[in-house]
Amino acid sequence: xxxxxxSDNDLVYLNTPPKTFLYWRIKDTYLVVAVLEKxxxxxxxxxxxEGIFFTENRDDVKIMVP
Numbered sequence: 294x295x296x297x298x299x300s301d302n303d304l305v306y307l308n309t310p311p312k313t314f315l316y317w318r319i320k321d322t323y324l325v326v327a328v329l330e331k332x333x334x335x336x337x338x339x340x341x342x343e344g345i346f347f348t349e350n351r352d353d354v355k356i357m358v359p
Contacts, residue, residue, distance in 0.1 A: 296321070296355035303356070304332050314342055316357035319349055324357065 296318040299307075307315070312328040317339060319325060327339035330346065338348045 294357045294359055297358055298352075298355055299337075304329060304337075307356075308332075318355045318357055320353045321355075 294316070307313075307329045308331070314326050314328055317325050317327055325339065325341060327341045330338040330340045332338065332351065335351055336348050337351050337354045338346060339354075340346050
């Protein structure tokens with residue numbers, strides 16, 4: 294798998310139900326399994342399978358794709 298930055302169109306698609314838990318790479322150092330909750334120009338908020346919310350700088354978040 295490779296890590297890709299997300300465009301606004303990608304984010305709209307991922308935020309449309311049914312939401313799917315996906316692998317996200319954060320700061321190129323760790324992976325999380327989460328769904329997209331919300332975003333703006335600078336931040337992305339994700340929700341993990343355990344229900345934990347966290348917000349990261351948008352530039353630090355990539356999605357893992359096959």
